[in-house]
Amino acid sequence: MLDFLYNYLPDRFCVCTVRAFSTPSSFVNVVTRLMFKVSGSLLRDFSEVEKLQGAEKSLKKFVSDAECRVEKVLYNGLKESYPGYAFLMEEGGYIAGEESNSPTWIIDPLDGSNNFSKGIPYFSISVSLYERQDFVMGVIYDPIRDEVFWAQKGVGAFLDQYKLRLSQKRPRNYIAMALPGPRHTPDQCQHILSLFHLLPDTLFRSFGSTALHLAYVSAGRLDASIEYSTRIWDSAAGIAIIREAGGKVSHQFTGPLQALKSSDIVAGHPEIYHTLCGILPVRQS
Structure with a gap:
């Protein structure tokens, strides 16, 4: 069933090669080179998940192994290029600098792992740089669509080479908004129901990847995104990109990274963001 997808992927996904990609940011250039390097093996793994459907334990280990392989390439490459830096990783945890x-x-290494495990082609690799209690750089790579969303503080936000800048005008007559996945608390369910009632002309979507939700907000494909109890590695790059694109984000990620657990996220076009802040219990930042 997934053969058609893998057969028609660009050739660069079938081998670990590096496509031409250059930005004014040396950080972004190093990160994207590593992402391109590992994307081939990740997509080969994705083409195999269908064979493991129904074997839950084997599938879970297979996906975990795929994540670990991606993370290892990113960790080793960044450690070589930037010795002395610290790391916070989904699989490997915190490593002090x-x-x-x-x-x-x-x-x-794999945001949208549930999609990945079900053969749904909507997932991403996400890397951010945190310095002086701020997200100063972020890269989100969608290997299926071969799209790189990236930003560096003071440089701007981009989709590949195209600069992203959200309009100051209200986007459209209706709002396209991403909602979080399952496992909501009763209060969170009430908040979502209130959105359905108070924003009747809204297209609500949940694609299953926090990083891509936020990337799509920065590109204007979505007008807003709400995430509950998201981990910092899911959202760090997206926070950096949205801010550089002129969007607004609220979160509770402050202080020493190793002490941070999770945070609710509200992000969006400035006007939509302020509308949401009037509905939801949001601490604006």
Whole structure:
């Protein structure tokens, strides 16, 4: 069933090669080179998941192994290029840098792992750089669509080479908004129901990848995104990209990274964001 997808993927996904990609940011250039390098093996793994459907334990281990392989390539490559930096990774946890205030790489090797395990082609690789309690750089790579969303503080936000800048005008007569996945608390369910009631002309979507939800907000494909109890590696890159694109984001990720657990996220076009802040219990930031 997935053969058609893999057979028609670009050739660069079938081998670990690096496509031409250059930005003004040396950080972004290093990160994207590593992402392209590992994308071939990740997509080969994706083409195999159908064979494991129904074998839950085997499938879970297969997906976990795929995540670990991606994370290992990113960790080793960034450690070689930036010795002394700290790391916070979904699989590997926190690894201290040479100094207590060392810049920290935040890595999510596979955001949208549930989609990946079900053969749904909607997932991403996400890397961010955290320095002086701020997300100063972020890259989100969608290997299926071969799209790179990236930003560096003071440089701007981009989709590949195209600069992203959200209009100051209200986007359209209706709102396209991403909602979080399952496992909501009763209060969170009430908040979502209130959105259905108060924003009747809204297209609600849930695609299953926090990073891509936020990337799509930065590109204007979505007008807003709400995420509940998201981990920092899911959202760090998206926060950096949305801010550089002129969007607004609220979160509770402050303080030492190793102490951070999770946060609710509200992000969007400035006007839509402020509308949501009037409905939801949001601490604006």
